[in-house]
Amino acid sequence: MLKLIPVFCGIITGYAAAVVLGLIDFSPVAAAPWFSLPQFVTPSFSWEAVVFMIPVAIAPVIEHIGDIYAINEVTGKDFVKDPGLHRTMLGDGIACITAGLIGGPPVTTYSEVTGAISLTKITDPAVIRIAALTGIVFSILGKISALLKTIPSSVLGGIMLLLFGTIASVGISNLIQNRVNMGNPRNMIIASLILTFGIGGAALEFGEFTLAGIGLAALLGVVLNLVLPGREKEEMHNIG
Secondary structure, eight states, rough: OOHHHHHHHHHHHHHHHHHHTTTOOOOHHHOOOSBBOOOOOOOOHHHHHHHHHHHHTTHHHHHHHHHHHHHHHHHHHHHHIIIIHHHHHHHHHHHHHHHHHTTTOOOOOOOHHHHHHHHOOOOOOOHHHHHHHHHHHHHHHHHHHHHHSSSHHHHHHHHHHHHHHHHHHHHHHHHHHHHHOOHHHHHHHHHHHHHHHHTTTOOOEEEEEEOOOHHHHHHHHHHHHHHHHHHHHHHHHHHO
């Protein structure tokens, strides 16, 4: 638990500074009820929404795979084999379906959580369950929810920089441990373009659909890995 103290101190210090500077409006907290249930809505079926979400689903699928490999690195276990990616992705899909059936937003694995686990090295499933139950309890406590909403985006952004940076570090460590030859021009091109597209804010727009960020970068990496010559030779090198 001591490893969480720097993260909490960062949030508290940033929040306190925002209070001193008068950037926090506590009126929503005062107006919020003590207890409030989430607003559930009745779901409706739409083929337009289905078609629109198919390409959007690429990003969370790739993010899910990346998160699983990152968790493998932190825990020293191989969740790709046990329980297997097919089961972890099935769980992700069931969670999305369940959320949709009660009118909630789609859910997925979150790299922020993976980053927190990587940073704290706390991998006990019991801790994750406690965190999940705490989130559920907070969601029905109106004043707690309102108080959390007052945290400035700049404070949250600072924490996100740390967590996403940790994910990037774990990814680089994963490449090193799997002996990926970054001196190979092919690998260098793929990694460089992924970073450039992911960090640089590149986007592809098709009508109202936009693919950007991690989704575009990951899709680009997959395509480049398939089309650039030398993949078989590189795989043999990694196996050897």
